[in-house]
Amino acid sequence: MMDMTQPKKRFIEIVQQLRVLIREEKIEAGGKLPSERVLSERLQVGRSAVREALRSLELLGLIETKHGGGTFLSASPQHKLIEVLATFIMDDERALSDVEKTRSLHEREAIRVVCQKEKLRNLPVWDSLFIQLEITNNSLRNDVMREIMIASGNRLALRIWFQLEAYSGNKFSGKVTQQEKTNVLTLLKAIQLGLQEDALEAYEQWRQQL
Structure with missing residues:
Protein backbone atom coordinates (compact mmCIF):
# COMPACT_ATOMS: atom_id res chain seq x y z
CA MET A 1 0.00 0.00 0.00
CA ALA A 86 2.91 26.84 10.00
CA THR A 87 2.85 26.47 13.79
CA PHE A 88 -0.17 24.18 13.67
CA ILE A 89 1.28 21.78 11.13
CA MET A 90 4.66 21.57 12.83
CA ASP A 91 3.39 18.60 14.87
CA ASP A 92 1.59 16.61 12.20
CA GLU A 93 1.08 13.50 14.32
CA ARG A 94 -0.64 15.27 17.19
CA ALA A 95 -2.65 17.57 14.95
CA LEU A 96 -4.19 14.81 12.81
CA SER A 97 -6.94 14.01 15.30
CA ASP A 98 -7.80 17.70 15.71
CA VAL A 99 -7.88 18.11 11.93
CA GLU A 100 -10.36 15.26 11.56
CA LYS A 101 -12.62 16.55 14.35
CA THR A 102 -12.58 20.10 12.96
CA ARG A 103 -13.30 18.85 9.46
CA SER A 104 -16.27 16.87 10.80
CA LEU A 105 -17.64 19.97 12.53
CA HIS A 106 -17.57 21.92 9.26
CA GLU A 107 -19.15 19.06 7.32
CA ARG A 108 -21.94 18.55 9.85
CA GLU A 109 -22.75 22.26 9.83
CA ALA A 110 -22.82 22.29 6.02
CA ILE A 111 -25.28 19.39 6.04
CA ARG A 112 -27.52 21.28 8.48
CA VAL A 113 -27.46 24.44 6.36
CA VAL A 114 -28.33 22.60 3.15
CA CYS A 115 -31.14 20.64 4.83
CA GLN A 116 -32.70 23.84 6.17
CA LYS A 117 -32.91 25.70 2.84
CA GLU A 118 -35.26 24.50 0.11
CA LYS A 119 -33.26 26.19 -2.65
CA LEU A 120 -30.14 24.29 -1.64
CA ARG A 121 -32.02 21.00 -1.26
CA ASN A 122 -33.24 21.29 -4.85
CA LEU A 123 -29.84 21.83 -6.46
CA PRO A 124 -29.28 19.50 -9.45
CA VAL A 125 -25.92 18.38 -8.06
CA TRP A 126 -27.63 15.86 -5.75
CA ASP A 127 -29.23 14.07 -8.72
CA SER A 128 -25.86 14.09 -10.48
CA LEU A 129 -24.23 12.42 -7.48
CA PHE A 130 -27.06 9.87 -7.36
CA ILE A 131 -26.42 8.97 -11.00
CA GLN A 132 -22.70 8.63 -10.40
CA LEU A 133 -23.30 6.31 -7.47
CA GLU A 134 -26.07 4.20 -8.95
CA ILE A 135 -25.05 3.95 -12.60
CA THR A 136 -21.37 4.69 -13.05
CA ASN A 137 -20.31 3.65 -9.55
CA ASN A 138 -17.49 6.15 -9.91
CA SER A 139 -18.04 8.66 -7.10
CA LEU A 140 -15.13 9.85 -4.99
CA ARG A 141 -15.72 10.34 -1.28
CA ASN A 142 -14.20 13.81 -1.29
CA ASP A 143 -16.39 14.81 -4.26
CA VAL A 144 -19.54 14.15 -2.22
CA MET A 145 -18.36 16.17 0.77
CA ARG A 146 -16.95 18.96 -1.38
CA GLU A 147 -20.30 19.46 -3.12
CA ILE A 148 -22.05 19.64 0.24
CA MET A 149 -19.55 22.23 1.46
CA ILE A 150 -19.92 24.28 -1.74
CA ALA A 151 -23.72 24.10 -1.59
CA SER A 152 -23.76 25.49 1.95
CA GLY A 153 -22.48 28.78 0.53
CA ASN A 154 -19.96 29.58 3.27
CA ARG A 155 -16.80 30.56 1.36
CA LEU A 156 -14.63 30.86 4.47
CA ALA A 157 -15.72 27.43 5.69
CA LEU A 158 -14.98 26.04 2.24
CA ARG A 159 -11.46 27.49 2.28
CA ILE A 160 -10.84 26.03 5.71
CA TRP A 161 -12.29 22.69 4.58
CA PHE A 162 -9.89 22.52 1.63
CA GLN A 163 -6.97 22.92 4.04
CA LEU A 164 -8.36 20.36 6.47
CA GLU A 165 -8.88 17.96 3.58
CA ALA A 166 -5.24 18.41 2.57
CA TYR A 167 -3.97 17.51 6.06
CA SER A 168 -6.52 14.85 7.06
CA GLY A 169 -4.75 11.81 5.62
CA ASN A 170 -6.31 9.35 3.19
CA LYS A 171 -9.46 8.53 5.15
CA PHE A 172 -11.74 10.23 2.62
CA SER A 173 -9.62 9.57 -0.45
CA GLY A 174 -10.67 7.04 -3.07
CA LYS A 175 -14.01 5.89 -4.40
CA VAL A 176 -17.19 5.18 -2.47
CA THR A 177 -17.28 1.41 -1.96
CA GLN A 178 -20.30 -0.85 -2.27
CA GLN A 179 -20.39 -1.15 1.52
CA GLU A 180 -20.54 2.63 1.90
CA LYS A 181 -23.00 3.29 -0.91
CA THR A 182 -26.18 2.77 1.15
CA ASN A 183 -25.19 5.39 3.72
CA VAL A 184 -24.06 7.87 1.07
CA LEU A 185 -27.32 7.46 -0.88
CA THR A 186 -29.28 7.85 2.35
CA LEU A 187 -27.32 11.02 3.14
CA LEU A 188 -28.08 12.53 -0.27
CA LYS A 189 -31.77 11.58 -0.18
CA ALA A 190 -32.16 12.96 3.35
CA ILE A 191 -30.58 16.22 2.21
CA GLN A 192 -33.05 16.50 -0.67
CA LEU A 193 -35.98 15.86 1.68
CA GLY A 194 -34.66 18.22 4.34
CA LEU A 195 -34.43 15.47 6.94
CA GLN A 196 -31.57 16.92 8.95
CA GLU A 197 -31.29 14.27 11.65
CA ASP A 198 -31.46 11.42 9.13
CA ALA A 199 -28.79 13.10 7.02
CA LEU A 200 -26.48 13.56 10.00
CA GLU A 201 -27.02 9.99 11.13
CA ALA A 202 -26.18 8.65 7.66
CA TYR A 203 -23.10 10.88 7.61
CA GLU A 204 -21.88 9.53 10.96
CA GLN A 205 -22.49 5.92 9.92
CA TRP A 206 -20.59 6.56 6.71
CA ARG A 207 -17.62 8.00 8.63
CA GLN A 208 -17.58 4.94 10.89
CA GLN A 209 -17.15 2.74 7.82
CA LEU A 210 -13.93 4.48 6.79
Whole structure:
Protein backbone atom coordinates (compact mmCIF):
# COMPACT_ATOMS: atom_id res chain seq x y z
CA MET A 1 0.00 0.00 0.00
CA MET A 2 1.28 3.48 -0.91
CA ASP A 3 2.33 5.59 2.06
CA MET A 4 0.30 8.79 1.75
CA THR A 5 2.08 10.45 4.68
CA GLN A 6 5.28 11.15 2.76
CA PRO A 7 3.76 13.54 0.16
CA LYS A 8 1.89 15.34 2.94
CA LYS A 9 5.04 15.72 5.05
CA ARG A 10 6.87 17.07 2.00
CA PHE A 11 4.03 19.51 1.41
CA ILE A 12 4.27 20.70 5.02
CA GLU A 13 8.02 21.17 4.65
CA ILE A 14 7.49 23.32 1.55
CA VAL A 15 4.96 25.53 3.36
CA GLN A 16 7.40 25.96 6.24
CA GLN A 17 10.20 26.84 3.82
CA LEU A 18 7.97 29.42 2.18
CA ARG A 19 7.27 30.95 5.57
CA VAL A 20 11.01 31.27 6.25
CA LEU A 21 11.62 32.74 2.80
CA ILE A 22 8.87 35.34 3.26
CA ARG A 23 10.37 36.36 6.61
CA GLU A 24 13.97 36.44 5.38
CA GLU A 25 13.10 38.35 2.21
CA LYS A 26 11.00 40.75 4.31
CA ILE A 27 8.08 40.40 1.92
CA GLU A 28 5.31 42.62 3.22
CA ALA A 29 1.56 42.37 2.65
CA GLY A 30 0.94 43.01 -1.04
CA GLY A 31 4.54 42.16 -1.91
CA LYS A 32 5.41 39.87 -4.79
CA LEU A 33 6.70 36.34 -4.22
CA PRO A 34 9.42 34.81 -6.42
CA SER A 35 8.22 32.87 -9.47
CA GLU A 36 7.48 29.14 -9.36
CA ARG A 37 10.75 28.49 -11.19
CA VAL A 38 12.79 30.51 -8.70
CA LEU A 39 11.01 28.95 -5.72
CA SER A 40 11.59 25.49 -7.17
CA GLU A 41 15.31 26.19 -7.48
CA ARG A 42 15.69 27.85 -4.08
CA LEU A 43 13.66 25.23 -2.21
CA GLN A 44 15.14 22.40 -4.29
CA VAL A 45 11.77 20.81 -5.03
CA GLY A 46 9.80 20.20 -8.20
CA ARG A 47 7.69 22.98 -9.69
CA SER A 48 4.55 20.86 -9.37
CA ALA A 49 5.12 20.59 -5.60
CA VAL A 50 5.61 24.37 -5.36
CA ARG A 51 2.50 24.96 -7.45
CA GLU A 52 0.39 22.71 -5.19
CA ALA A 53 1.63 24.47 -2.04
CA LEU A 54 0.87 27.89 -3.54
CA ARG A 55 -2.58 26.75 -4.63
CA SER A 56 -3.41 25.63 -1.09
CA LEU A 57 -2.17 28.90 0.40
CA GLU A 58 -4.26 30.80 -2.14
CA LEU A 59 -7.38 28.84 -1.16
CA LEU A 60 -6.77 29.92 2.42
CA GLY A 61 -6.46 33.53 1.32
CA LEU A 62 -2.83 33.90 2.32
CA ILE A 63 -1.60 34.72 -1.18
CA GLU A 64 -3.15 36.12 -4.34
CA THR A 65 -2.35 35.20 -7.93
CA LYS A 66 -2.79 37.87 -10.58
CA HIS A 67 -3.04 36.62 -14.14
CA GLY A 68 0.16 37.56 -15.94
CA GLY A 69 1.39 39.46 -12.90
CA GLY A 70 2.66 36.80 -10.51
CA THR A 71 1.88 35.76 -6.94
CA PHE A 72 1.56 38.23 -4.06
CA LEU A 73 1.28 37.99 -0.29
CA SER A 74 -2.29 38.84 0.59
CA ALA A 75 -2.80 42.52 1.31
CA SER A 76 -5.44 41.69 3.91
CA PRO A 77 -4.68 40.84 7.57
CA GLN A 78 -5.22 37.20 6.59
CA HIS A 79 -1.57 36.96 5.57
CA LYS A 80 -0.67 36.76 9.26
CA LEU A 81 -2.40 33.38 9.35
CA ILE A 82 0.65 31.90 7.65
CA GLU A 83 2.36 31.93 11.06
CA VAL A 84 -0.60 30.15 12.65
CA LEU A 85 -0.77 27.63 9.84
CA ALA A 86 2.91 26.84 10.00
CA THR A 87 2.85 26.47 13.79
CA PHE A 88 -0.17 24.18 13.67
CA ILE A 89 1.28 21.78 11.13
CA MET A 90 4.66 21.57 12.83
CA ASP A 91 3.39 18.60 14.87
CA ASP A 92 1.59 16.61 12.20
CA GLU A 93 1.08 13.50 14.32
CA ARG A 94 -0.64 15.27 17.19
CA ALA A 95 -2.65 17.57 14.95
CA LEU A 96 -4.19 14.81 12.81
CA SER A 97 -6.94 14.01 15.30
CA ASP A 98 -7.80 17.70 15.71
CA VAL A 99 -7.88 18.11 11.93
CA GLU A 100 -10.36 15.26 11.56
CA LYS A 101 -12.62 16.55 14.35
CA THR A 102 -12.58 20.10 12.96
CA ARG A 103 -13.30 18.85 9.46
CA SER A 104 -16.27 16.87 10.80
CA LEU A 105 -17.64 19.97 12.53
CA HIS A 106 -17.57 21.92 9.26
CA GLU A 107 -19.15 19.06 7.32
CA ARG A 108 -21.94 18.55 9.85
CA GLU A 109 -22.75 22.26 9.83
CA ALA A 110 -22.82 22.29 6.02
CA ILE A 111 -25.28 19.39 6.04
CA ARG A 112 -27.52 21.28 8.48
CA VAL A 113 -27.46 24.44 6.36
CA VAL A 114 -28.33 22.60 3.15
CA CYS A 115 -31.14 20.64 4.83
CA GLN A 116 -32.70 23.84 6.17
CA LYS A 117 -32.91 25.70 2.84
CA GLU A 118 -35.26 24.50 0.11
CA LYS A 119 -33.26 26.19 -2.65
CA LEU A 120 -30.14 24.29 -1.64
CA ARG A 121 -32.02 21.00 -1.26
CA ASN A 122 -33.24 21.29 -4.85
CA LEU A 123 -29.84 21.83 -6.46
CA PRO A 124 -29.28 19.50 -9.45
CA VAL A 125 -25.92 18.38 -8.06
CA TRP A 126 -27.63 15.86 -5.75
CA ASP A 127 -29.23 14.07 -8.72
CA SER A 128 -25.86 14.09 -10.48
CA LEU A 129 -24.23 12.42 -7.48
CA PHE A 130 -27.06 9.87 -7.36
CA ILE A 131 -26.42 8.97 -11.00
CA GLN A 132 -22.70 8.63 -10.40
CA LEU A 133 -23.30 6.31 -7.47
CA GLU A 134 -26.07 4.20 -8.95
CA ILE A 135 -25.05 3.95 -12.60
CA THR A 136 -21.37 4.69 -13.05
CA ASN A 137 -20.31 3.65 -9.55
CA ASN A 138 -17.49 6.15 -9.91
CA SER A 139 -18.04 8.66 -7.10
CA LEU A 140 -15.13 9.85 -4.99
CA ARG A 141 -15.72 10.34 -1.28
CA ASN A 142 -14.20 13.81 -1.29
CA ASP A 143 -16.39 14.81 -4.26
CA VAL A 144 -19.54 14.15 -2.22
CA MET A 145 -18.36 16.17 0.77
CA ARG A 146 -16.95 18.96 -1.38
CA GLU A 147 -20.30 19.46 -3.12
CA ILE A 148 -22.05 19.64 0.24
CA MET A 149 -19.55 22.23 1.46
CA ILE A 150 -19.92 24.28 -1.74
CA ALA A 151 -23.72 24.10 -1.59
CA SER A 152 -23.76 25.49 1.95
CA GLY A 153 -22.48 28.78 0.53
CA ASN A 154 -19.96 29.58 3.27
CA ARG A 155 -16.80 30.56 1.36
CA LEU A 156 -14.63 30.86 4.47
CA ALA A 157 -15.72 27.43 5.69
CA LEU A 158 -14.98 26.04 2.24
CA ARG A 159 -11.46 27.49 2.28
CA ILE A 160 -10.84 26.03 5.71
CA TRP A 161 -12.29 22.69 4.58
CA PHE A 162 -9.89 22.52 1.63
CA GLN A 163 -6.97 22.92 4.04
CA LEU A 164 -8.36 20.36 6.47
CA GLU A 165 -8.88 17.96 3.58
CA ALA A 166 -5.24 18.41 2.57
CA TYR A 167 -3.97 17.51 6.06
CA SER A 168 -6.52 14.85 7.06
CA GLY A 169 -4.75 11.81 5.62
CA ASN A 170 -6.31 9.35 3.19
CA LYS A 171 -9.46 8.53 5.15
CA PHE A 172 -11.74 10.23 2.62
CA SER A 173 -9.62 9.57 -0.45
CA GLY A 174 -10.67 7.04 -3.07
CA LYS A 175 -14.01 5.89 -4.40
CA VAL A 176 -17.19 5.18 -2.47
CA THR A 177 -17.28 1.41 -1.96
CA GLN A 178 -20.30 -0.85 -2.27
CA GLN A 179 -20.39 -1.15 1.52
CA GLU A 180 -20.54 2.63 1.90
CA LYS A 181 -23.00 3.29 -0.91
CA THR A 182 -26.18 2.77 1.15
CA ASN A 183 -25.19 5.39 3.72
CA VAL A 184 -24.06 7.87 1.07
CA LEU A 185 -27.32 7.46 -0.88
CA THR A 186 -29.28 7.85 2.35
CA LEU A 187 -27.32 11.02 3.14
CA LEU A 188 -28.08 12.53 -0.27
CA LYS A 189 -31.77 11.58 -0.18
CA ALA A 190 -32.16 12.96 3.35
CA ILE A 191 -30.58 16.22 2.21
CA GLN A 192 -33.05 16.50 -0.67
CA LEU A 193 -35.98 15.86 1.68
CA GLY A 194 -34.66 18.22 4.34
CA LEU A 195 -34.43 15.47 6.94
CA GLN A 196 -31.57 16.92 8.95
CA GLU A 197 -31.29 14.27 11.65
CA ASP A 198 -31.46 11.42 9.13
CA ALA A 199 -28.79 13.10 7.02
CA LEU A 200 -26.48 13.56 10.00
CA GLU A 201 -27.02 9.99 11.13
CA ALA A 202 -26.18 8.65 7.66
CA TYR A 203 -23.10 10.88 7.61
CA GLU A 204 -21.88 9.53 10.96
CA GLN A 205 -22.49 5.92 9.92
CA TRP A 206 -20.59 6.56 6.71
CA ARG A 207 -17.62 8.00 8.63
CA GLN A 208 -17.58 4.94 10.89
CA GLN A 209 -17.15 2.74 7.82
CA LEU A 210 -13.93 4.48 6.79
